[in-house]
Amino acid sequence: GENVEQHPSTLSVQEGDSAVIKCTYSDSASNYFPWYKQELGKRPQLIIDIRSNVGEKKDQRIAVTLNKTAKHFSLHITETQPEDSAVYFCAASGRGSARQLTFGSGTQLTVLP
Amino acid sequence: DTEVTQTPKHLVMGMTNKKSLKCEQHMGHRAMYWYKQKAKKPPELMFVYSYEKLSINESVPSRFSPECPNSSLLNLHLHALQPEDSALYLCASSQSPYEQYFGPGTRLTVT
Numbered sequence: 001g002e003n004v005e006q007h008p009s010t011l012s013v014q015e016g017d018s019a020v021i022k023c024t025y026s027d028s029a030s031n032y033f034p035w036y037k038q039e040l041g042k043r044p045q046l047i048i049d050i051r052s053n054v055g056e057k058k059d060q061r062i063a064v065t066l067n068k069t070a071k072h073f074s075l076h077i078t079e080t081q082p083e084d085s086a087v088y089f090c091a092a093s094g095r096g097s098a099r100q101l102t103f104g105s106g107t108q109l110t111v112l113p
Numbered sequence: 114d115t116e117v118t119q120t121p122k123h124l125v126m127g128m129t130n131k132k133s134l135k136c137e138q139h140m141g142h143r144a145m146y147w148y149k150q151k152a153k154k155p156p157e158l159m160f161v162y163s164y165e166k167l168s169i170n171e172s173v174p175s176r177f178s179p180e181c182p183n184s185s186l187l188n189l190h191l192h193a194l195q196p197e198d199s200a201l202y203l204c205a206s207s208q209s210p211y212e213q214y215f216g217p218g219t220r221l222t223v224t
Contacts, residue, residue: 043215103155
C-alpha cells in the first residue's frame with residue numbers, strides 16, 4: 001500500500017519567516033495530495049491540495065509544490081503568524097483512489113512571536 | 114449548512130457495552146468516511162461509503178460496524194471494544210473524490 005513520510009516532525013520559526021514541510025510517497029499511482037492543519041483539540045482542516053497534473057498551487061501565503069518524478073511534495077508557508085501554529089499533515093491518495101488517503105506522521109509547527 | 118457534525122462529543126464505555134457514534138452532513142456529499150486518530154498521530158482510514166454503499170473497509174475488526182442509513186447519515190456501532198480502541202473518531206465527507214471535510218470528532222474512552 002501507500003507509504004507517506006513527512007519531515008520534519010517539529011519546526012519552530014520566528015514570526016514573519018517562512019516554513020517548509022516536506023513529504024515523500026511511495027505509490028506512483030497516487031494522484032491527489034492534500035494538506036491538513038489541525039489545531040489542538042480541533043478537527044483536521046483542509047488548507048490546500050494539489051492534483052498530479054499540476055506542479056504548483058498557491059493560495060495567499062500557502063503554496064504546495066509537487067515533483068511526480070521524485071515522488072515528493074512540499075508545503076510552503078510565507079510570512080508566518082502565531083495563528084499558523086498547529087500540526088500539519090500531508091496525505092496522498094492510495095492505489096490511485098482519492099478517497100483512500102494515507103497521511104504522513106505530522107509536523108508540529110510553532111511560530112514564535 | 115457547510116459542516117459535518119458528530120455526536121456525542123465524548124463517550125466513555127465499558128468493554129461489554131454497545132454504543133453508536135453518529136455523523137451527519139447536509140452538503141449533499143456522496144461519500145462519507147470514518148477515521149481513527151490516536152494522540153499525536155495522523156488519522157487512519159477505517160471505512161469509506163460511496164453513494165451509501167460500503168466501498169472500502171481497511172481490515173477493521175468486527176467490533177466496529179459501520180452503517181449508512183441514508184446519504185446524510187453515517188453511524189459507527191461499537192461492541193466489545195478494548196482499551197486500545199480509545200481514540201478520537203473522526204467522520205469526513207466529500208462530494209468529488211477529492212476534498213474531504215472532517216467533523217469535530219468523538220473522543221472515545223474504553224474502560
